[in-house]
Amino acid sequence: MVNVTTFSTLSEDQLNVAYLQESLELSRYRAMALSFLTFDTSISGLMSTMATECEQRLCHLQEIAGRMGISLAINVSPLKEVPSYYNNSRHFFVVDEHMGRQILVRAEEAAEATCGVFDRMLNTNAIPDLHRSLTSFVAQKNSERRVLQECLEQWGIGLSEQCVIS
Numbered sequence: 001m002v003n004v005t006t007f008s009t010l011s012e013d014q015l016n017v018a019y020l021q022e023s024l025e026l027s028r029y030r031a032m033a034l035s036f037l038t039f040d041t042s043i044s045g046l047m048s049t050m051a052t053e054c055e056q057r058l059c060h061l062q063e064i065a066g067r068m069g070i071s072l073a074i075n076v077s078p079l080k081e082v083p084s085y086y087n088n089s090r091h092f093f094v095v096d097e098h099m100g101r102q103i104l105v106r107a108e109e110a111a112e113a114t115c116g117v118f119d120r121m122l123n124t125n126a127i128p129d130l131h132r133s134l135t136s137f138v139a140q141k142n143s144e145r146r147v148l149q150e151c152l153e154q155w156g157i158g159l160s161e162q163c164v165i166s
Contacts, residue, residue, distance in 0.1 A: 011127045012070045018134075019061050019072050021117050025110075026054035032107060039094035043104075043151060050144055057137060064129055097155070104152045111145040 033047035065072045094100040118141050122134040 011068060011130075014121060014125065014127060014130065015061060015065050015068075015070055016073050018118070018121060018130075018137075019058065019065075019074065021114060022054055022057050022061065025114055026051055026058065028107065028110060029054060032103060035092055035103065036094050036100065039096075039100060043100070043155075046147070046151065050147075053140065053144075057140070060133060064127075064133060068127070068129060101152070101155060104148060104155060108145065108148040108152055111141065111148050115141040115145055 029047045029051035033044050033051060036044040036047060062072060094103065115138065118134060118137045122131070122138055125131055125134055
């Protein structure tokens, strides 16, 4: 027999993990949008678009939690923190192609890790209401990763202005 309290706790934990992961993604994309603003406005705009998509997923997670009667442990501090890879740099804003390439490589690595997190969540999901959303999140995260890969490839050959979502 399944204990309802255990299921509720697992559901709450899974929603909180998804919310925290997406909050970290939002913070990363916002910081990247700002850091590329002075060097490459097309990549800045792309990162801003990805941040907006993160906001939409966060709202969706809040709606699911509300329908389930679960309150998310919303922590706004990750939204205000600068991602750790900026702490090792003397500059916040991208000042040259080398720095931009490094940030894009780290972003691609982070996007790949996030794909893995959401994929594992989907494979271990115990919440019927969350299954369709996680399936969509995994597809969206894979698309983000591919877009970042393409931007990195185009950045390497000097075509960053083509890095826009169509």
